[in-house]
Amino acid sequence: MGSFADFYRRSIEDRDGFWAEQAALIDWETPPRQICDASQPPFTRWYAGGRTNLCHNAVDRHLATRASQPALICVSTETGTERTWTFAELHAEVQRMAAAMLELGVRQGDRVLIYMPMIAEAAFAMLACARIGAIHSVVFGGFASGSLASRIEDAAPVLIVSADAGSRSGKVVPYRPLLDEAIRLSSHKPGAVLLVDRQLDAMNLIAGRDHLWRTLREKHLNSVVPCEWLDATHPSYTLYTSGTTGKPKGVQRDTGGYAVALAASMKYIFEGKPGETYFSTSDIGWVVGHSYIVYGPLIAGMATLMYEGLPVRPDAGIWWQLVEKYKVTRMFSAPTAVRVLKKHDAAWLKKYDLSSLKALYLAGEPLDEPTAQWISQGLGVPVIDNYWQTETGWPILTLANGVERAASKFGSPGVPMYGYNVKLLDENTGEELQGAGRKGVVAIEGPLPPGCMQTVWRDDARFVNTYWKSIPGRLVYNTFDWGIRDGDGYFFILGRTDDVINVAGHRLGTREIEESIASHPNVAEVAVVGVADTLKGQVAMAFAVVKDASALTDEPARLKLEGEIMKAVDAQLGAVARPARVRFVTVLPKTRSGKLLRRAIQAVCEGRDPGDLTTIEDPAALQQIRDLLAA
Ligand code: AMP
Numbered sequence: 219m220g221s222f223a224d225f226y227r228r229s230i231e232d233r234d235g236f237w238a239e240q241a242a243l244i245d246w247e248t249p250p251r252q253i254c255d256a257s258q259p260p261f262t263r264w265y266a267g268g269r270t271n272l273c274h275n276a277v278d279r280h281l282a283t284r285a286s287q288p289a290l291i292c293v294s295t296e297t298g299t300e301r302t303w304t305f306a307e308l309h310a311e312v313q314r315m316a317a318a319m320l321e322l323g324v325r326q327g328d329r330v331l332i333y334m335p336m337i338a339e340a341a342f343a344m345l346a347c348a349r350i351g352a353i354h355s356v357v358f359g360g361f362a363s364g365s366l367a368s369r370i371e372d373a374a375p376v377l378i379v380s381a382d383a384g385s386r387s388g389k390v391v392p393y394r395p396l397l398d399e400a401i402r403l404s405s406h407k408p409g410a411v412l413l414v415d416r417q418l419d420a421m422n423l424i425a426g427r428d429h430l431w432r433t434l435r436e437k438h439l440n441s442v443v444p445c446e447w448l449d450a451t452h453p454s455y456t457l458y459t460s461g462t463t464g465k466p467k468g469v470q471r472d473t474g475g476y477a478v479a480l481a482a483s484m485k486y487i488f489e490g491k492p493g494e495t496y497f498s499t500s501d502i503g504w505v506v507g508h509s510y511i512v513y514g515p516l517i518a519g520m521a522t523l524m525y526e527g528l529p530v531r532p533d534a535g536i537w538w539q540l541v542e543k544y545k546v547t548r549m550f551s552a553p554t555a556v557r558v559l560k561k562h563d564a565a566w567l568k569k570y571d572l573s574s575l576k577a578l579y580l581a582g583e584p585l586d587e588p589t590a591q592w593i594s595q596g597l598g599v600p601v602i603d604n605y606w607q608t609e610t611g612w613p614i615l616t617l618a619n620g621v622e623r624a625a626s627k628f629g630s631p632g633v634p635m636y637g638y639n640v641k642l643l644d645e646n647t648g649e650e651l652q653g654a655g656r657k658g659v660v661a662i663e664g665p666l667p668p669g670c671m672q673t674v675w676r677d678d679a680r681f682v683n684t685y686w687k688s689i690p691g692r693l694v695y696n697t698f699d700w701g702i703r704d705g706d707g708y709f710f711i712l713g714r715t716d717d718v719i720n721v722a723g724h725r726l727g728t729r730e731i732e733e734s735i736a737s738h739p740n741v742a743e744v745a746v747v748g749v750a751d752t753l754k755g756q757v758a759m760a761f762a763v764v765k766d767a768s769a770l771t772d773e774p775a776r777l778k779l780e781g782e783i784m785k786a787v788d789a790q791l792g793a794v795a796r797p798a799r800v801r802f803v804t805v806l807p808k809t810r811s812g813k814l815l816r817r818a819i820q821a822v823c824e825g826r827d828p829g830d831l832t833t834i835e836d837p838a839a840l841q842q843i844r845d846l847l848a849a
Contacts (some may be wrong), residue, residue: 222622222633225486229636229667236636237264237668241474243481244517245271245737246691247277248448250474254665260686261664261673264475265450272454273349274445275313275477276516277421280305280492286492288521293339295527295536296385297416302521303338308345315339316344317441318434322410324377325539326351326446329456331375331408332502333357333366333397335384338366339414339431340502341512345378347455348473351446352376354455355468358503359384359393360724364790365466366400367558369458372468372675374406379431383418384770386526392419437788442553450474456675457505460727461684462716468675469505469608472668476611477517479637479669483612484518486620487604487635488579490548491517495574497540498550499525504724505608506581510550514612520548534562535569541568549575552723556593567596575599576681580612581606582723583755584711586733587628605631605711606625608725609685611669614638614662614697615709630708641694642701645715648692651692659715660701661694717816719748724794728816731758731797734790738783745796745806746822757798759823761843763806770802801846807839819843 229236234253234532241250251267277289285306303311309709325328330352334340340356347354353371357366370378371422378401384391394413401407407435414431415421423430454476456468484490488510496515502507502524515522523544529537537559541549559566578597580590581604594601594790603626604616615631615638617624626632634640642651642658674681688696700712714720728746735744743763748756762783770776780800787796807815818828822843831837 220622222624222680223620225325225618226634226636227620230639233665234692237478239714240478240482240668241265241268243485243638244270244275244477246474249646250450252296255663259572260664260682260695261678263451264472264668265478268450268474269405269447270477271348271445271448272473272477272513273312273345275481276345276348276513278445279306279307280519281309284492284519288495290338290341291495291523292336293523293525293527293533293540294337295525296388297418297526301338302767303407306340311338311342312345312349313441313443314435314438315342316349316443317438318412318429318431319346319352319377320349320443321434321438322412322429324350324352326448327353327452328377329353329355329375331357331370331378333359333372333393333672334414334502335359335381335393335416336501336524337381337416338524339379339381341524342500344455344508344512349443349445351452353453356455356457356502356508357758358501358794359391360503360792360794362789362792363399363403365730365792366396367403368466370400370404370714371406372458372466373456375408376409377410377412379412379414379416381423384415385418387525387531390418394421412680425757448473451672453672455508455707457508459610460718460725460730462718462727462729464727464729466727466730466731467677467680467684469671470673470675471611472672475668475670479612479667480514481517484514484520485761486618487613488514488548489576489618489620490518490520494547495500495521495523495544496548496550497523497537497544497546499529499537499555500552505611506550509538511612520788528848529559530562533566534559535566538567538570538572541572541575545574547574547576547736548579549577550579551582553580553585553589554583554722554754556580556589560589564592564596567593572597572599577602577619579604579616581631583720584713585629585631590628600626601673602626603631605709610666611671611673614640615711616821621733627704627708630704630710633707637662640709642703643689643692643694646758648690649734654703654705657700657702657712659689660699660709661689661696662697663694666695677751719758721748721756721758721794722754726758728758728793730761730791731787731795733759734787734795735762735783735800738786740769740779741783742765743806745814745816745819747816747823749798749820749823751798758795760797760800760808761819763799763803776802803839803842805836805839805842807843808835810835815840823847
């Protein structure tokens with residue numbers, strides 16, 4: 219195929235020619251009139267005039283050649299169930315779901331919020347939305363009522379698809395009460411709620427609002443719902459992600475550009491072949507779940523394996539057992555999951571026949587060298603790090619082994635992918651940092667390639683101001699990550715420039731956690747920072763000032779308040795956002811102008827030098843934190 223350097227150069231220098239060729243990787247009802255419309259920066263319209271459909275490309279398109287081949291494999295070690303749907307069976311289920319949605323009043327452009335555990339119906343619902351042109355907004359099942367309510371409020375869904383419960387480590391996690399509370403908190407009320415009854419938790423249906431999937435499925439067993447041909451720029455979904463403020467942003471993605479970007483990445487990056495099995499261990503609530511559990515593998519004609527359960531239950535061999543059984547060729551996971559496995563005997567990696575497996579891709583957080591070495595040696599396959607974000611939908615930095623084989627370098631996700639004009643910039647001046655070894659902000663020169671976010675849902679100003687105007691003097695896309703490049707052009711990611719933290723591969727905004735903690739009646743002020751953790755990458759650490767110090771007379775009282783605060787975070791945001799500790803101080807370190815010195819607190823927590831403190835109002839505030847940690 220030639221050299222990656224040439225491939226990359228062409229993607230930047232002959233953008234339209236390059237992406238016109240990639241467009242041929244998917245089916246179009248009407249071919250695009252224009253490839254890249256970048257006439258209104260920083261907005262980009264890919265494949266304007268073209269009409270296509272994501273569900274057609276993921277499902278219907280394969281019926282002629284592989285109707286009876288596996289498309290979706292769902293394994294739950296939580297409920298002990300395991301089932302495969304062929305492309306023909308998936309096609310039928312998606313039409314039933316689409317018919318149910320139409321009956322419940324969903325029309326093209328309407329939002330459907332999906333709050334589901336990792337079950338087949340979640341994939342049916344996403345594909346059904348794509349089929350009829352509804353915009354799905356999947357909310358991670360680990361989020362609680364507060365997070366869910368803010369997303370319902372912003373997305374204003376006509377329909378919510380949910381289930382009675384999820385299950386974690388054999389324990390039933392009811393969804394319905396959290397959903398009801400979220401709907402109560404939100405000023406927007408959905409017209410209908412479609413519920414999958416897994417018979418894990420009893421549900422009382424609310425007449426007129428709630429509908430059972432089982433009943434509607436029976437009714438629409440033979441329904442035929444054709445794919446709606448949608449403009450390439452029609453939004454396919456929104457996915458909320460954390461940023462610097464407490465309010466999550468709805469990352470909005472298009473239809474045609476996304477389909478092409480995924481098809482291209484399956485070919486050049488993941489090298490997935492039709493008829494093979496892809497296994498991504500992520501969750502449908504995250505971007506990896508959208509791109510590489512549901513759409514990407516199916517667009518490539520692969521079977522996709524959806525797994526509900528822990529990597530170490532019933533034992534640390536479960537994933538490898540599945541790789542053997544379903545002859546998985548490409549697997550995608552996160553460093554945290556590997557660090558969890560690493561606590562178990564490496565013999566688990568050798569117990570099953572893994573000869574089908576060609577590579578393991580890891581993303582979502584920095585991959586440390588010992589973790590990469592351990593898993594790569596244990597499995598005997600290449601481990602390929604890839605760096606990207608909810609906003610981009612597919613990797614920014616990795617290796618395109620489907621174009622030209624390249625060596626991995628431990629600690630580096632790789633080089634800029636085709637279509638991404640990646641720069642390192644000086645944070646303050648916007649000056650481009652050329653050459654090797656200089657630390658800067660990782661930025662991307664527009665237009666962003668296909669598949670990346672179109673805008674922030676219903677907030678173009680936020681899209682422009684947050685992502686494109688944060689580096690002085692330049693209209694460039696800011697990733698909010700620090701990076702450095704070596705002499706071979708490999709990048710190394712050095713952490714976030716903003717207040718986003720990454721706990722076990724989950725992206726969380728410290729401001730959201732602070733707002734949740736501050737809702738406790740006895741909390742006056744709080745600072746939350748991410749602190750390095752050997753297992754989870756980072757954990758959230760909270761330092762709070764209380765209103766009534768008499769609540770903190772002794773250690774049991776402090777622990778009681780800490781427990782209450784954690785419970786509040788659990789109830790509002792979900793256990794994923796729960797801080798590892800809440801410590802109490804009498805004052806928080808701030809600048810004289812009142813800005814919280816989060817980076818200084820973080821440095822102290824990690825035993826590093828907090829740096830220049832000339833602007834600090836009260837140095838004793840940091841000393842208090844040091845003393846607490848030393849005690
Ligand atoms: P998310 O939007 O949840 O996918 O989180 C994106 C953020 O996770 C990035 O901005 C990085 O801070 C971090 N991240 C993702 N992948 C990697 C990686 N391979 N190496 C280092 N950091 C990563």
